[in-house]
Amino acid sequence: MFPRRVVLGVTGGIAVYKSCELLRRLLDRALDVTVVPTENSLRFVGAATWEALSGKPAISSLWQDVSGGAHVEVARAAELILIAPTTADFIARLAQGRSDDLLSATVLTAECPVVIIPAMHHQMWQNPATIENVRTLRARGILVMEPAEGPLNNGDVGVGRFPEIFEIFDFLGEHKLLKSDLLGSQVVVTAGGTREMIDPVRFIGNLSSGKQGIALAKAAAARGAKVQLIAANIEESLLPRDKAIEIIKVGSTAELGRALDGLSSFDLLFMAAAVADYRPAMANSSKIKRDGSVRSLDLVENPDLLAQLASKQMSAERRGIIVGFAAESAIDEAAAREKLNRKGVDFLFVNDIATNEVFNSDSNGGILISRDGERLSLQYQPKDTLSHALLDAVAQGIG
Ligand code: CTP
Numbered sequence: 001m002f003p004r005r006v007v008l009g010v011t012g013g014i015a016v017y018k019s020c021e022l023l024r025r026l027l028d029r030a031l032d033v034t035v036v037p038t039e040n041s042l043r044f045v046g047a048a049t050w051e052a053l054s055g056k057p058a059i060s061s062l063w064q065d066v067s068g069g070a071h072v073e074v075a076r077a078a079e080l081i082l083i084a085p086t087t088a089d090f091i092a093r094l095a096q097g098r099s100d101d102l103l104s105a106t107v108l109t110a111e112c113p114v115v116i117i118p119a120m121h122h123q124m125w126q127n128p129a130t131i132e133n134v135r136t137l138r139a140r141g142i143l144v145m146e147p148a149e150g151p152l153n154n155g156d157v158g159v160g161r162f163p164e165i166f167e168i169f170d171f172l173g174e175h176k177l178l179k180s181d182l183l184g185s186q187v188v189v190t191a192g193g194t195r196e197m198i199d200p201v202r203f204i205g206n207l208s209s210g211k212q213g214i215a216l217a218k219a220a221a222a223r224g225a226k227v228q229l230i231a232a233n234i235e236e237s238l239l240p241r242d243k244a245i246e247i248i249k250v251g252s253t254a255e256l257g258r259a260l261d262g263l264s265s266f267d268l269l270f271m272a273a274a275v276a277d278y279r280p281a282m283a284n285s286s287k288i289k290r291d292g293s294v295r296s297l298d299l300v301e302n303p304d305l306l307a308q309l310a311s312k313q314m315s316a317e318r319r320g321i322i323v324g325f326a327a328e329s330a331i332d333e334a335a336a337r338e339k340l341n342r343k344g345v346d347f348l349f350v351n352d353i354a355t356n357e358v359f360n361s362d363s364n365g366g367i368l369i370s371r372d373g374e375r376l377s378l379q380y381q382p383k384d385t386l387s388h389a390l391l392d393a394v395a396q397g398i399g
Contacts, residue, residue, distance in 0.1 A: 002179050003079035003112065005032045009103045010050075012040030014153050015085040015119040015162035020045060022084055022165050023053050028242075029178070029222040030384040034074060036060070036103045038090065062102055071102050075109035080177055083107075085119035085162050088130050094142070095133035113177060115143045117168055122158025145171045173224075181395055183224030185267040188320075189217045190260075192232035194253040196279035198297065199288045206274045207359040210234035212325075212383050213272035219387035220268070221245050228266075230259045232273050253279065253302040260309055266320040268394065271306045271345075274327065278302060310344035323347040323394060329354045336369055346371050347394055349378075356380050368393055 006026060010019050016037075026033050035050040035058040042060065050058035059070055075081075083090070083103070090104075094116075099105040107114055116137065124130055125147060134144050145168065148161040163171075173180035191213020195203040210231060217229040221244035230248045231239060232255075239247055250256045253276050278299040288294050306324050313319050324345040326336065331352045340348040351358055351366030358364050365380030368390065376393050378386055 003031075003177055005077050005079045006034070007074060007078040007081045007106060007110075008033050008035045008054075009081060009083035009086075009106070010035065010037045010041045010045070011083065011085060011087045011090040011103070012038055012043060013085045013087045013119050013162075014044060016041050016044040018162050018165075019084050020049060020053060022168065023050070025165050025169070025222070026082075027054070028218050030219065030382070030388050034058075034077075036074060036106060038101055038103055040087075059102055062100070062105055064102075071099075071105035071109055074102065075106045075111075078106070078110050078112050080112055081107060081110055081114045082117070082172075083115070084117035084168065086116045088118075088120045088124040088127070088133075091116065091118060091130060091133045091137065095136045113143065113175070114141075115145065115172065115175070115177065117145050117163065118147050118160075119162035120147070120160050121152055121154070122156065122160040125158075125160045143171075143175055169224075180224040182220055182268075182391070185225045186228075186265065186320075187217075187220040187225040188228045188230065188263060188266045188269040189213045189220070190230040190232065190256065190269075190271050190273035191217070192234040193274040194232045194256055194276045195251055196253065196276045196302075197251075197283045198280050199284035199286065201287055204276055204279065205233070206276065208232075208274035209360040210238060210273075211360065211362065212358075212364055212387075213270065214238055214240060215383035215387040216270050216272060216390065217245050218242065219384060219391055223388075223391065225268075228263065230256060230273070232256055252276075253305065257303065257305050257308075260305055265316065265318040267318075268321045268323070269309070270323045270325070270390075271309075272325045275305055276302055304343070306345060307343045314344070321346045321394060323349060323390070326350045327353045327358060331367060333367070333369070333375070336367070340369060340371060349390060 010016050033054050034056055035054050037060050039060050047058045093104055099108045148163045149159045150161045151157050172178035192210035193206040193208035195205040197203050217227045218240055221227045221242050227245045229245050232250050248259050250259050281298040281300045310322050322345045324343050331350055336350045347370050349368045364383050364386050365378050368376045378389050
């Protein structure tokens, strides 16, 4: 099992501001992160920032929450302690086994892995005292990452820089502390709902917000994948801004079809978009008047994009895994299996929209069935953790 409950310790160096981004990226992985800043670090970034970003109190002192035994509680709950940045002073204090603030006391109490990301001036990093302290910490089993080389705060150049966040993630991945199982894979996610125009202002659409697809795109990117997110009519503010996620905006089912046709090969595709089954036979080029001239709509059927894609993949050189989605008014497993076979997909995730609030909600749940006849029930939970559970199941062939 990979750690999910993480203590992010921050100590008082200028690189603290970079840890705000690190925290965001850890949260993207649906990790449960508690920030424990040292008093000095709060001179650089205040507790309000940590609390707003993590959604939890950020306590520094042993004298707060004394009755709750904060350090014992924090340490007991932690499955990983990541201290980033770690100053030379804090390294020295850890080497001495000090415990006069919440972070040092937490490290002393904890039984989980402790990872240290040092960042300091290169002369401090290369000072024999620091070298000796780092050796001591490593001998005790604490993982100390080498700082990066490059420009330092005061114009000097040397070893001591806070590493890039992806390098920290690679380091954690190498030590089996963070999932990077999708590194190098190409993942496609369709999300949102297609719209079929009736006239320039009216359309046939659906309630899909795109939140599930977005959560999947973020989860896959967080695990190292390059993601293409085909977004059908998703509210701009919900769209992720992440270098690993390319966003392709579409409107109608025909546009979604063209975007899918234009894809090069992929390893994994999640067809989370709600696709309109029918479209008006003719879209009026001007706004329809209320003069009684149009009282009914003539509809024609849209192609089943998922079925088409799955059949095209059968002959593809590199066959990707395809996951379909079905929102049903009640889960009928036999009907779901029939749908999975009809579409020719590897997996189908079925959610019950009558029992649970799904549309525009931040939570979702349902069953995942596979072509091989397996079944996994996924309880109603936040869409981000559900996305990781879906990725786990699909990556392992359901598990
Ligand atoms: N889908 C698609 N093209 C369509 C309709 C649906 O690609 N024209 C995809 C959806 O994106 C989803 C899956 O097929 O991943 C299942 O969608 P659903 O609406 O449940 O399937 P339908 O074939 O429309 O079945 P139903 O008769 O239950 O509506």
